Amino acid sequence: MYRSHFGLTQLPFKNSPDFHFFYEQASRLEILNALIYVVKRGDAIVKVTGEVGCGKTTILRLLAGSLDDSFKIVYINSPNLNARDLLFHIADELSISPDPGLAKFSLLKLLRDELLKLHSQGLQVVILVDEAQAMSVDTLEEIRLLSNIETEHDKLVQIVLFGQPELDHALQQHNLRQLKDRISYHIHVPPLTPEEVQSYLNYRMRQASYKGLDFFNPRFSRLIHKLSSGLPRSINTIADQLLMSAYGMGDVELRKRHFKNISSENISKVQSNFKLISLALLLVLVVSYVVIFRFQDALVAHFSSIESVRYHDITSMAPKHSAQTLQKTNVNLPDHAIAIESASLSGELENGEPIVIPEVNKTTDKLYQILKNTGLKEEQVSDLMRRHDKTAEWLLAHPLSNYVIQLSVASVSDFVKAIESYKRYKIPDDELYVMVDLNISAKKYRVKFLYLKSESYSYLKEKLIDLPSALKKSQPFITPLKQLLHSLERTKQALS
Structure with a gap:
């Protein structure tokens, strides 16, 4: 495969859900946090819609994994179930084994008794329904009736419906008006913009351990956006084929000729859906302006x-x-x-x-103690925190469209040694920026060293080439400024 050719440890564009590659920008993290919030709040029914391949199922699975042991998850991914089968499916998920010939009234009583039992144990049942747009009217109505099961103060079951925009159309039917009125929150998962497509593509490459410059530049990212309509599943398919094409031609950089080898079937499929998707997005945007x-x-x-x-x-x-x-x-x-x-x-x-x-306030006691426990002297900790504050202000002062050179990443204990090294290689101190960053996977704090910023990717590419060969051994690369801001905010949240 092409992994070793590009220095990758994983395939970056597989379409199976992989939380290691979860892209938190483009509203995805905000949507996930909003879902966690409304579920913990106790809302009866919540609806999440988005086009095919926009990432709804990944968000669904992240939601399930983000709820603690006080929640019992019931997952329904068979939307063709009729109303009666739906109840038996839920019973099975709750480890109940009713007689197949049980009358519906008795089945509902059995479910209610189990829900009351779980509630008395401090457990809240959350039903996650995937592909809800394919459910029949009777099954959707049964879901509404389930939301009626409650005690004097609490709902015994909560329901989150994930579906394509057709679900919104279905809920316009007169006989589903009660279900529509019962939905407390409506969330839409948007496609990616051209700028977000570039950030998304290069983020996944970095997560797969790619160490070079951004593999996908703005020009090619815009083309991929046009072919995919900004939908991550289609983006992954196209990007995977581009890597295969580059590998087949022996190239380590993406070129226009690589697009010629993309499956014509894939492109025609995406382009045939483009007009329909654009119309749907237009309607969504109109609604979004009043949301x-x-x-x-x-x-x-x-x-x-x-x-x-x-x-x-x-x-x-x-x-x-x-x-x-x-x-x-x-x-x-x-x-x-x-x-x-x-x-x-x-x-x-x-x-x-x-x-x-x-x-x-970035100079918190918690950060100070964390840095001090790494073995740094008090004056060294103060210097690191001062540089971190300076870097935060520097990043916030410039447009999100800018790029920054990331020289290296080091452990906190190596901070002083790294500073001395950059002084030795004549990197001006007023152009060297340092930020403390939380490595989520390793759950450790580290230090990122940044150098220069510009809205011109080509300019920074030339500056990379001009770096001393010794500094190139740390494999510096160009990264979007907004990605660094995201890391900065993530670290602040971890410290709060």
């Missing part, structure tokens, strides 16, 4: 735990066309809840005030 993304207690609790906060305009950090579309319906949030405009990200709340988010 409000709201969080309640989770955000309030998070921000109240922060010792010192200051405010920063979110419009300087938010990716364009991020299309977060969590819609609040029939839920009263307190005045202090935070509302963020979902689709346009114009920088204003509904009342015209600027959108702001709290930014954690």
Whole structure:
């Protein structure tokens, strides 16, 4: 295969769900967090829609894996079940074995008794339904009736429906109006924009241990976006074929000629769906402009735990066309809840005030203690924290479209040695930036060394070539500035 040719340890574009490659940007992490929030809140029915291949099933599985042991998951991936079979399937998932000839009334009573038993044990049942758009009207109505099972204070079962946009059309039917009214939150998973496609492609390459410059440049990423309509499943298929083509021609860089070898069947299939998908996206965008993304207690609790906060305009950090579309319906949030405009990200709340988010004071005692425990002296810890603060301000001060050279990554204990090395090779101290970063997989803090930024990828590529050969041994590469901002925010959240 092509893995060794490109220095990869894994295949970066397999279409089977792999959480190691989960792309947190383009609203994906926000959507996952929103789902976790509304499920823990206790909402009866939630709906998630998106085009084929947009990543709904991956989000579903991440949601299931993110809920703790107080939740019991029932997974339904057979949308062709009739109403009666649906009840038997749920019973089987709950380890109940009713007689196949049991009357529906008795079956419902059996389910209710089991749900009450689980509730008394502190367990909440969550039913995750995949491909809900393929369910019959009777089965969807049965789901509504299940949501009626409750105690005086609590719902005994919660339901999250994942489906294609056809699910929205189905819910417009008169005989499903009660189910539609019962849905408390509507979430849409958007396709990727051309800029997000490039970030997505290169992110997956990095996750597969690719060490070179960005393999997918803006030009080729725009072409892949056009062929795939921004849908990750199609993007993966095309990218995999491009790597195979480059490998077959002995190339280590992507070239225009590699697109000629993409399966004509794949391209024609994607292009034949492009007009229909564009029309659907247009409708979604129109709706999205009036949708409000709201969080309640989770955000309030998070921000109240922060010792010192200051405010920063979110419009300087938010990716364009991020299309977060969590819609609040029939839920009263307190005045202090935070509302963020979902689709346009114009920088204003509904009342015209600027959108702001709290930014954690970076010099926290927790970070100080973590760094001190690595063996650094007190003055060295202070220097590292000062450089980290300087880097955060530097990143926030520049457009998201910029790129940055990442020189290397080192353990915290090697911070001083690395600084001395860069001084020895004449890297100006005022152009060397350092940030503390949390390695999620290893659960360890590390230090990233950054050098220069520019909106011109070609300019930074030339600067890479000009680096001393000794520094090239650490395999420096060009990375999007917004990717570094994301890492910075992730580290701050871990420290909060």
